[in-house]
Amino acid sequence: xTSPQISKEIQLAARPIGMPKPNDFRxxxxxxxxxxxxxxxxxxxxxxxxxxMRGRMNDSKSYTASFALNETMTGGAVGExxxxxxxxxxxxxxxxxxxxxxxxxxxxxxxxxVVPALPSLPLSVYLGVxxxxxxxxxxxxxxxxxxxxxxxxxxxxxxxxxxxxxxxIAKLRGARQVIGxxxxxxxxxxxxxxxxxxxxxxxxxxxxxxxxxxxxxDGIDVYFDNVGGEHLEAAIGAxxxxxxxxxxxxxxxxxxxxxPIGPRNLALAIGKQLTLRGFLVxxxxxxxDEFAQEMTGWLESGKIHFDETVLEGIEQTPDxxxxxxxxxNTGKMIIKL
Amino acid sequence: xTSPQISKEIQLAARPIGMPKPNDFRxxxxxxxxxxxxxxxxxxxxxxxxxxMRGRMNDSKSYTASFALNETMTGGAVGExxxxxxxxxxxxxxxxxxxxxxxxxxxxxxxxxVVPALPSLPLSVYLGVxxxxxxxxxxxxxxxxxxxxxxxxxxxxxxxxxxxxxxxIAKLRGARQVIGxxxxxxxxxxxxxxxxxxxxxxxxxxxxxxxxxxxxxDGIDVYFDNVGGEHLEAAIGAxxxxxxxxxxxxxxxxxxxxxPIGPRNLALAIGKQLTLRGFLVxxxxxxxDEFAQEMTGWLESGKIHFDETVLEGIEQTPDxxxxxxxxxNTGKMIIKL
Numbered sequence: 001x002t003s004p005q006i007s008k009e010i011q012l013a014a015r016p017i018g019m020p021k022p023n024d025f026r027x028x029x030x031x032x033x034x035x036x037x038x039x040x041x042x043x044x045x046x047x048x049x050x051x052x053m054r055g056r057m058n059d060s061k062s063y064t065a066s067f068a069l070n071e072t073m074t075g076g077a078v079g080e081x082x083x084x085x086x087x088x089x090x091x092x093x094x095x096x097x098x099x100x101x102x103x104x105x106x107x108x109x110x111x112x113x114v115v116p117a118l119p120s121l122p123l124s125v126y127l128g129v130x131x132x133x134x135x136x137x138x139x140x141x142x143x144x145x146x147x148x149x150x151x152x153x154x155x156x157x158x159x160x161x162x163x164x165x166x167x168x169i170a171k172l173r174g175a176r177q178v179i180g181x182x183x184x185x186x187x188x189x190x191x192x193x194x195x196x197x198x199x200x201x202x203x204x205x206x207x208x209x210x211x212x213x214x215x216x217x218d219g220i221d222v223y224f225d226n227v228g229g230e231h232l233e234a235a236i237g238a239x240x241x242x243x244x245x246x247x248x249x250x251x252x253x254x255x256x257x258x259x260p261i262g263p264r265n266l267a268l269a270i271g272k273q274l275t276l277r278g279f280l281v282x283x284x285x286x287x288x289d290e291f292a293q294e295m296t297g298w299l300e301s302g303k304i305h306f307d308e309t310v311l312e313g314i315e316q317t318p319d320x321x322x323x324x325x326x327x328x329n330t331g332k333m334i335i336k337l
Numbered sequence: 338x339t340s341p342q343i344s345k346e347i348q349l350a351a352r353p354i355g356m357p358k359p360n361d362f363r364x365x366x367x368x369x370x371x372x373x374x375x376x377x378x379x380x381x382x383x384x385x386x387x388x389x390m391r392g393r394m395n396d397s398k399s400y401t402a403s404f405a406l407n408e409t410m411t412g413g414a415v416g417e418x419x420x421x422x423x424x425x426x427x428x429x430x431x432x433x434x435x436x437x438x439x440x441x442x443x444x445x446x447x448x449x450x451v452v453p454a455l456p457s458l459p460l461s462v463y464l465g466v467x468x469x470x471x472x473x474x475x476x477x478x479x480x481x482x483x484x485x486x487x488x489x490x491x492x493x494x495x496x497x498x499x500x501x502x503x504x505x506i507a508k509l510r511g512a513r514q515v516i517g518x519x520x521x522x523x524x525x526x527x528x529x530x531x532x533x534x535x536x537x538x539x540x541x542x543x544x545x546x547x548x549x550x551x552x553x554x555d556g557i558d559v560y561f562d563n564v565g566g567e568h569l570e571a572a573i574g575a576x577x578x579x580x581x582x583x584x585x586x587x588x589x590x591x592x593x594x595x596x597p598i599g600p601r602n603l604a605l606a607i608g609k610q611l612t613l614r615g616f617l618v619x620x621x622x623x624x625x626d627e628f629a630q631e632m633t634g635w636l637e638s639g640k641i642h643f644d645e646t647v648l649e650g651i652e653q654t655p656d657x658x659x660x661x662x663x664x665x666n667t668g669k670m671i672i673k674l
């Protein structure tokens with residue numbers, strides 16, 4: 001490094017109680033150490049915020065380790081290599097890595113993946129449709145929920161990065177009917193008019209059970225759960241025999257300060273012979289090549305539509321996460337630096 | 338038939354609210370019609386009562402159709418053929434069929450299965466260890482919960498007909514540890530001293546979560562649920578990553594008059610990547626021959642212990658069902674006629 005590199009970074013200032021607030025975060029200016037043997041210096045171009053990050057802000061055990069107080073948070077990022085002491089990663093390469101929440105990062109190349117620039121798509125797709133959210137939708141729908149052509153699929157959080165892809169993949173793979181729920185009239189309209197959902201509804205308009213019952217009077221075969229709570233209970237009630245529920249997220253409960261209500265009708269799973277399966281995408285990367293090939297084909301042929309809600313500037317990252325948890329995004333929430 | 342055959346039968350007199358009461362049932366004396374073409378007349382020797390029957394007493398949809406008011410109830414039975422108009426079933430044969438809750442039945446042979454008398458076992462085993470409850474334990478543990486040798490198994494209702502077999506099959510198939518819960522000190526002692534459970538506890542002594550945590554501080558791989566409610570929630574909390582829960586019954590909830598509490602911690606299924614699978618034994622009879630062969634071997638070699646709680650006389654059948662729902666049985670509840 002010719003001169004000390006400055007990084008602007010977001011640290012966890014306080015553990016949130018309920019919905020995170022701006023002063024739970026702190027913007028720090030950090031002088032990075034000299035580049036070590038084999039390391040690369042990356043200027044981040046795009047950062048991601050994802051719902052699972054809310055759990056990591058708690059002290060309690062979540063999917064992954066908690067973020068440490070007064071340290072820089074982490075998460076997916078795509079950046080450009082500014083300097084390299086690595087034989088395999090070169091200056092000018094673009095890399096996907098997990099040292100997000102900062103403008104610059106010193107990265108071990110073993111924890112970075114070189115990704116090609118794409119002729120017609122922004123590099124942020126590696127954080128969305130061609131990245132973790134895309135894989136989540138693909139593995140969750142096809143492997144966890146064992147979706148088959150001809151089935152009826154319901155997905156909650158359908159305007160989110162994962163949900164929007166679940167619905168579209170289901171249609172492309174031959175779903176009889178795809179139903180999505182979202183939290184605003186605009187999102188509902190978007191699902192039906194842009195994303196090809198057969199039916200969409202605003203879960204705030206009327207009970208989920210009532211709206212789902214109207215949308216699918218004969219029941220559903222697959223439920224992809226991003227939300228938990230009332231949605232999950234309604235889906236259990238609507239499942240056909242031998243239905244499958246992929247439990248991917250429970251965003252309705254992430255800011256709970258008291259114990260949530262469990263699905264009171266879970267005993268229906270016995271008579272209906274349902275399977276509820278929780279999953280983390282990290283366990284299913286054996287599907288990645290198949291996913292990347294099929295998704296790239298859909299993208300190139302214009303069969304998959306993806307949305308991004310983009311905020312600009314590292315200082316917007318906390319608000320991006322808060323906005324995500326409040327449902328202010330349509331599609332993938334991205335921070336552009 | 339040389340003379341009209343009289344049958345004593347139990348009819349559903351009223352739909353129970355909460356726990357069934359004796360006057361929800363009525364003992365009737367019925368004159369059977371003449372035997373039709375191909376039919377057989379069976380004198381029932383043993384009747385069964387099983388937890389699922391409680392659901393059938395309600396008007397609401399359950400696993401199977403509701404019992405009709407003022408009609409004779411149905412359920413498993415083993416009997417001897419007194420008369421036969423069938424070419425395939427002969428006088429003197431013993432048959433397993435589903436016209437229980439009565440002393441005599443006119444049966445279509447297509448709905449009856451001829452079973453051999455056994456040298457050292459009562460015919461009632463076809464209603465228990467070699468019948469539906471045995472198959473339930475076998476299919477639920479091995480297929481639904483995908484139990485593998487070396488795993489830790491927790492089963493609720495462990496002194497019941499199904500639970501007692503789940504624990505023993507798990508041990509015979511190489512479980513590292515088998516834990517059972519029951520509702521009396523005598524049952525707990527029986528599980529540990531007679532049935533080979535490694536650990537058993539009385540769920541009335543202390544919270545299930547606390548007792549399960551002590552019994553399996555490192556967690557459990559498989560939970561076989563006969564009970565629902567608090568047990569299910571505690572098991573979800575204790576599951577190891579990639580654990581499987583076979584949802585077989587929810588006897589704690591069958592007499593609920595209000596909505597039960599769902600497991601408030603179900604969102605843990607995401608991070609732990611759990612599978613909860615409800616099942617009905619009727620969907621798994623493709624395993625029957627394998628089950629019957631393995632179970633018969635275990636019985637012949639004395640490796641499986643089975644208990645029966647036997648009440649005598651058709652008029653005891655309602656009390657047998659009430660007793661089963663109250664947990665008064667150890668092992669299979671049987672009515673001997």
